[in-house]
Amino acid sequence: LLKVLRINAKTRKIDVEQYKDEYRLLGGRSLISQVMSDEVNPTCDPLGAENKLIFCTSLFAGTPLSAAHRLSVGGKSPLTGGIKEANSGGTTATAMARHGIKMIIVEDLPESEEWSLLKISADGTPELLPADEYVGLNTYDMVDKMKERFGDSVAVTAIGKAGERGYRNSSLQSIDHATGKPSRAAARGGMGAVMGAKKIKAVVIEKSNERYAFPYADKEKFSAASKKFAEILRNNEGMKWLHEVGTPAITEITSGMSVIPYRNFSGETNKKASAIGPGAYMEKIHSRGGKTGETCQVGCVIQCSGCYNDANGEYLTSGFEYETVALCGSNLDIDDLDVIARMDRLCDDIGLDTMETGGTLGVCMEAGKIAWGDGEAAITLLEEMNEGTEFGRLLGQGTYEAGKALGVKRIPTVKRQSLSAYDPRNLKGTGVTYATSAMGADHTSGLTLEAPIDPLAVEGQADTSKFLQPMMAIADSMMCIFNWFSAGSPETIPGLMEGAYGGEWDFDKVLGLGREAILRERAFNEAAGFTSKDDRLPEFFLNEKSPASGQVFDVKDEELDNVFKY
């Protein structure tokens, strides 16, 4: 039977519970929203005893569907003060699914200063092991140590120094299947600090001796739908660039639209964007023995992962995504991919969100702390975050607080979370998503880049976000959203649901699961003290015209307030 591990960090007691039947139509983001509303006091201190750290798998985990194994990490965010679900690829969700573990819930706070590993053995036994010897290691070293101790096939999700120190910018890093490196980040919202508060340095899962058998309602129906899904994926022209290049492919599109952030969201066009564009990226990959078209987890048809080598042909980083290129590159006016790749590696190693980090360095540059385009200076600040200097600890609090302390007025955050890599004046639907998502500024909640709407028009943007947000909420709960983009449709998803879970499904019923998740998230945030006043973009996007387009963000507050009126 599908299991839930409940770990009390104070008593060190571990309960193995049965996964509740009423949770069976939930997974990933939708499951986190339910458990948070069932179990967590919305007004709790995110780093206090009442918050919980929840790991879970997506809805189709345990099935052979393409990219069905996302790891979701949930809790109350120390960055936003609201509900948070951050998810990532990598091997951990697959390892959980094979053990038949749907969810791991870590509760309370330890009374001692001792750190622990949460280890799940090949036979399924969970235990807390002493981990003081690993404190102070960053994630690359941590993964090496875990492989030395438990073998190469182990799955690891670990925090680095950022999470240990309670930075509000702190991720959980999981192992990328292709490279074996901890380059897959559940990045947003500072969930690494929640893990750090509970003094869990890593979750380590040995490969299961027995493989949990998914209890299909109708296995044949599922297989048929799954095959159909894979076939659509394979034939989707639009997705081939993801396989061939990876997410950095879109740099060309977003710079052409002046959507890529440039110099702390100045709204100017980055005229040097081609230096960090897909052509330059692929040239670096190919000339140095790097790779694209790899997979972060077993069983993905798209395979958008890559490996970026340095000038000597040595591994430098992987999971090097568009958002990082845009925020640690273009947003800082840094046009050297090697420098940006080093920043990506450092973020993964320290356990930092590359988006929040790029936003933070952007306000440092705006304050004149370091010069625009000075990549080495940017890396020096990352080193300060690593070392935990006084300034480094301030930067670790994220863009909002760094900006405030430096006296910066243009701070690109919503609910104190850094905007990802789309200027909301020139992609207004995404601005609506940024403003209104319970997660804080987050493109995965509803990116409108490919929506059939003029990105500069006012009309229809709120409706586009209104349509996309529940869809992305359920997509994110089911599988990797890149897979959903290509093949998630009325043709495939209802069949997958019927085959896996039974009952009768149509697409709107599926979207209903997304709407319900969003309403639970909103209710949590409301109980935590959020109001419509928190569903707003920073003033400067409303007052300062983008020099590239002459546009401000002019979707009306009333429209923002209607996005969740279903």
Place this chain on the structure above:
Amino acid sequence: LLKVLRINAKTRKIDVEQYKDEYRLLGGRSLISQVMSDEVNPTCDPLGAENKLIFCTSLFAGTPLSAAHRLSVGGKSPLTGGIKEANSGGTTATAMARHGIKMIIVEDLPESEEWSLLKISADGTPELLPADEYVGLNTYDMVDKMKERFGDSVAVTAIGKAGERGYRNSSLQSIDHATGKPSRAAARGGMGAVMGAKKIKAVVIEKSNERYAFPYADKEKFSAASKKFAEILRNNEGMKWLHEVGTPAITEITSGMSVIPYRNFSGETNKKASAIGPGAYMEKIHSRGGKTGETCQVGCVIQCSGCYNDANGEYLTSGFEYETVALCGSNLDIDDLDVIARMDRLCDDIGLDTMETGGTLGVCMEAGKIAWGDGEAAITLLEEMNEGTEFGRLLGQGTYEAGKALGVKRIPTVKRQSLSAYDPRNLKGTGVTYATSAMGADHTSGLTLEAPIDPLAVEGQADTSKFLQPMMAIADSMMCIFNWFSAGSPETIPGLMEGAYGGEWDFDKVLGLGREAILRERAFNEAAGFTSKDDRLPEFFLNEKSPASGQVFDVKDEELDNVFKY
């Protein structure tokens, strides 16, 4: 006629308006609440163009009533994100009243980088003068420069480097009548940063050629009530210690009750409190030619101000209050009054709130950044705030953010504002006030130290705060609250209102003005996004027993939520 100066910081236009008749029963805190609700967008950026900086005088300004000239400074607070009224003694409100200026409103933001003085000449002409030459001066030097330039009788309210740099901990400092030094602080909520954002370095008011005549409804009635008020004051035994010692007198009482904060609100008794108690204080004053029983403004009967000299008998500081002794002393386990006095001087000079500063240094000590009791290290951190080092700028953001960046869990703030000098577990009614006041943790909103109730009982605390808060809101709007404590009663206040403003008054009608002010403040905060979730003390006061008393703060949330149901 009574005037309002409206200054546009962008266009540099100054309008002289007539004070609205519908505002005539308002002053100080109650007037700020009205103007904020009439003119300021609650969701604005506190340091942005939409916020306003409001200076006004109290309700009886312009009359000879004892201590009738408080300067109120209002706007949306960069520290709390809510409405803020901070007030102080000193000579500025008297200077305004003599010019017949009820209110000064500074709007918008300058487009250039140039700083200004707002100067009001002896003939009443207001103008903006270039002030770039004064940028970087702290308030003591600034006052010297203004006296050199405009003469010794000028009134000055200035910001120091804290306000210039936008610290969320930043005050406005006004001149103390007795010493001529800028030791009178409108301290709380970072209003200095609002002034800094508008690039006003100081408000400078020359002594009026003509004295504005208060338009009494019944001058004889007012004079009779005012004399009665002064007589009660003079004969009030309880207030004599304020004249003789000043506010540091209560150190003995609060340490006896284990109410004085010790080591970052540990809840322990400060066993060394006598070293900073009134005996030690008076010994330092008397042996070095210091003074007590002085006045911060002309026409106060109580005269609680003093002057603290250093070991060489040279002036060191003035306006050296209990809150400073408690938060920069006891809370840091510093028991050397000379060191605490140096901290007080530095705070006044840089333009920092001594309470917020003491709270901030408390979390630094809790984090192990400097040692408990290490006064020289504390002063070094104040110097960092003065110099604007990276760490100094973080500390300038106040206790909440410094605590977060340093990974401290016990952060003594409400609505992100530091608690003043009373442990809410051992003075629970004040805990109710801290939790619920729209101002953030603030004792002047309703201190229960002398309330006839067991400070450790649960029952009755919310009712005590419920009774006190409207009373303090109107007291603070009328005069210095120390005067009100002694003589503000049904016997005196209705007569003062009838004499000054006409109509028929009883005490409850007066309290009604306080209730209305509070409801306007609450409505502003609600529109700014505050909910009942913001009306709570930090978790640690609810979970950690005070070792001195065994008490936690156990007033129920429902009771907190009823405090403003009139």
